[in-house]
Amino acid sequence: MTNAGTSRRRSIGAQRNPESQQAILKAAEAILMEDGLAGFSIEAVARRAHAGKPTIYRWWPSRAALLLDVYHHQKHVERVPDTGSLETDIIAFLTALFGYWRDGNAGAIFRSVIAEAQTDVKATDALRAYVLDRFSQSAEFVRRAQARGEAADWVSPELAIELLAGFAWNRLLTSRLDDNPEELQRLARQISLGLKG
Amino acid sequence: MTNAGTSRRRSIGAQRNPESQQAILKAAEAILMEDGLAGFSIEAVARRAHAGKPTIYRWWPSRAALLLDVYHHQKHVERVPDTGSLETDIIAFLTALFGYWRDGNAGAIFRSVIAEAQTDVKATDALRAYVLDRFSQSAEFVRRAQARGEAADWVSPELAIELLAGFAWNRLLTSRLDDNPEELQRLARQISLGLKG
DNA sequence: CTTGAACGAAACGCCTCGTTTCGTTATGGT
DNA sequence: ACCATAACGAAACGAGGCGTTTCGTTCAAG
Numbered sequence: 001m002t003n004a005g006t007s008r009r010r011s012i013g014a015q016r017n018p019e020s021q022q023a024i025l026k027a028a029e030a031i032l033m034e035d036g037l038a039g040f041s042i043e044a045v046a047r048r049a050h051a052g053k054p055t056i057y058r059w060w061p062s063r064a065a066l067l068l069d070v071y072h073h074q075k076h077v078e079r080v081p082d083t084g085s086l087e088t089d090i091i092a093f094l095t096a097l098f099g100y101w102r103d104g105n106a107g108a109i110f111r112s113v114i115a116e117a118q119t120d121v122k123a124t125d126a127l128r129a130y131v132l133d134r135f136s137q138s139a140e141f142v143r144r145a146q147a148r149g150e151a152a153d154w155v156s157p158e159l160a161i162e163l164l165a166g167f168a169w170n171r172l173l174t175s176r177l178d179d180n181p182e183e184l185q186r187l188a189r190q191i192s193l194g195l196k197g
Numbered sequence: 198m199t200n201a202g203t204s205r206r207r208s209i210g211a212q213r214n215p216e217s218q219q220a221i222l223k224a225a226e227a228i229l230m231e232d233g234l235a236g237f238s239i240e241a242v243a244r245r246a247h248a249g250k251p252t253i254y255r256w257w258p259s260r261a262a263l264l265l266d267v268y269h270h271q272k273h274v275e276r277v278p279d280t281g282s283l284e285t286d287i288i289a290f291l292t293a294l295f296g297y298w299r300d301g302n303a304g305a306i307f308r309s310v311i312a313e314a315q316t317d318v319k320a321t322d323a324l325r326a327y328v329l330d331r332f333s334q335s336a337e338f339v340r341r342a343q344a345r346g347e348a349a350d351w352v353s354p355e356l357a358i359e360l361l362a363g364f365a366w367n368r369l370l371t372s373r374l375d376d377n378p379e380e381l382q383r384l385a386r387q388i389s390l391g392l393k394g
Numbered sequence: 395c396t397t398g399a400a401c402g403a404a405a406c407g408c409c410t411c412g413t414t415t416c417g418t419t420a421t422g423g424t
Numbered sequence: 425a426c427c428a429t430a431a432c433g434a435a436a437c438g439a440g441g442c443g444t445t446t447c448g449t450t451c452a453a454g
Contacts, residue, residue: 205401205402206401207400207402208399208400208402209400209401210399210401211398211399211400212399212400214400214401217401217402243402248401249400249401249402249403249404251400252400252401255400
């Protein structure tokens with residue numbers, strides 16, 4: 001082999017090295033998982049990825065940019081339930097979201113993104129754009145309920161989703177994801193009745 | 198005068214100096230307002246307050262502790278409306294909350310507290326305890342609605358408030374406090390119908 | 395009247411920051 | 425085929441915040 005023993009990543013010419021990019025993202029995610037946002041520094045990521053700091057700074061303008069990139073590279077679950085009933089759709093939506101955040105890294109990473117967005121304006125803008133897009137997507141099951149006549153015409157599907165998502169955010173940000181099924185059921189009943197109009 | 202010109206604060210004996218405490222809290226709040234959480238360091242607060250760092254470390258065990266103290270020293274508005282109607286109570290609640298956060302410093306400081314709670318576990322615990330207490334207080338107007346028969350017995354007033362507060366948090370954390378009255382009205386209508394049961 | 399704690403100020407060693415410099419690698423335009 | 429150009433990891437830079445210690449002082453408590 002040409003590079004025996006400790007094979008180091010080198011430049012592959014005047015172009016971005018995808019291996020380095022992947023190693024950096026992977027290291028960043030691992031650090032976020034293990035030490036949280038507090039340990040998430042360019043320095044730490046570079047060390048763990050065996051990458052040079054200039055390499056990171058070349059491709060990501062800020063800590064927030066790298067953090068957002070990590071978040072966007074998370075694989076996301078389907079969040080548009082379709083059980084045929086608005087009330088059970090709401091339960092399914094919240095249960096899936098809570099589970100997605102609780103199991104795995106997504107919750108910890110998303111908390112970090114939200115925290116970063118309170119400091120970095122670019123992160124705020126990116127987060128806002130992201131959630132608005134997500135709300136619009138998830139609103140689909142409310143629109144379906146409207147089509148079925150299960151929800152009144154005057155309700156805004158996006159606003160309804162925002163209500164659910166806001167509830168979930170609050171639980172996430174205060175470390176209260178302990179998925180109480182009865183509570184979710186009561187909540188779903190409340191909301192679905194409200195949407196019925 | 199005994200201390201002409203630049204009158205310096207000195208020890209007043211083997212006891213805490215309230216003037217120093219106040220100066221530190223005031224400086225901390227000013228920094229949060231002007232530079233946000235990014236510029237909020239013990240070093241910066243000490244400089245601005247003309248205080249020694251050991252004085253701060255003696256009375257506040259961490260940055261998070263000082264931050265929470267600043268937040269708790271904010272004067273808070275009344276958040277338990279009583280208009281006689283559930284729907285208008287909801288509108289009043291959200292309008293007051295949005296206004297409280299938008300005008301003045303409370304919103305910026307609260308965003309900082311939430312961000313800090315995603316990093317510091319003590320801050321998470323303090324925030325959780327705070328919001329649960331607040332939910333319980335604000336739930337009063339929903340309880341009144343229940344007593345009037347405007348809300349069903351099976352709804353949880355705290356859960357209803359959590360829904361409203363979660364919505365507000367989401368708007369705050371994504372910098373979307375631009376108080377659209379029509380939107381709030383639609384939301385209030387939705388929710389009050391749901392609570393009616 | 396002595397002891398000891400709190401005060402502001404300054405300096406400590408340590409760490410991370412974002413940047414610069416280095417030798418190396420290999421692309422891409424001429 | 426050649427060579428200017430750019431990306432790579434590593435190391436070192438100065439700047440600045442970290443949390444702590446030391447100092448001379450002020451004054452309450454015993």
